[in-house]
Amino acid sequence: MNQIEEMDVDIVFGLVAEAGKAPLLAHEQSGTQKPLLGDLVASQSPAYLSDINSDSSLIIGRTFTTWGVDLSSKAQEFVDIYESNYDSRPSKPTWAAFGAYAATQMYARVRTEDGSSLDDTVETMENTTYDLNQTYSVYGPDEESPDGNAYPHDLKYGPGFFQPTWSQWRDGEQVTVYPEQHANGEYQKL
Incomplete structure (x- = not known):
């Protein structure tokens, strides 16, 4: 250094x-x-x-x-759940915790609402968004990203989505x- x-x-x-x-x-x-x-x-x-x-x-x-950001009510609910379950460090959800929570909630919602085959679940996930503090959504198999490439099932990044x-x-x-x-x-x- x-x-x-x-x-x-x-x-x-x-x-x-x-x-x-x-x-x-x-x-x-x-x-x-x-x-x-x-x-x-x-x-x-x-x-x-x-x-x-x-x-x-x-x-x-x-x-x-x-x-340092204002948390949405849904994001604050997640922080409250986290804090009520963990009393060691980190004292708040850090790094990828919000993304992991959003992905889990998306999957649980799709499986609860859809409840059919795994292939149907994947297709439904491709058309699902989840708003926490930002909008989480994934690319479909043939969907083109703003850079012109395809990233099937990867998280959508950029304005209006996750940043x-x-x-x-x-x-x-x-x-x-x-x-x-x-x-x-x-x-x-x-």
Whole structure:
């Protein structure tokens, strides 16, 4: 991390799972002014600032939802269910929890309503959406994505569908900086 400051880069991109807190802590302690950006699961924890003993961070993390956004009633219901069932870390659902919950709810709804063969379930899933804080929907087998490619049964991304949220911790709060419809602040170089 000490060498990063000397490098001709604007940001450092990282993919770090919850158990990999060491690179995040090393970045925080190094004093580099190069932001660390990416899928940095530990930075999504509501306890992150206490973990690094700070009130702000140059880390910009991506996840399914951040705590700096207004939650829909359905999303808040999920958070309440989570908090009532788990008393250990993470204290709130993080990383892919919202997406996993949406996918499970979509499947359960289709199986309950459809109740027929698995092939029928797949076809029904291709035409199903689930609104949590964002709209979850999958591509059909012949459906073209905006980039002109086919991604059968993959999650639809982009405006009107799922877009990861990007956040930054500052002044003790997690601020969502992207996408615009969920942002409650702009990125700031600390």
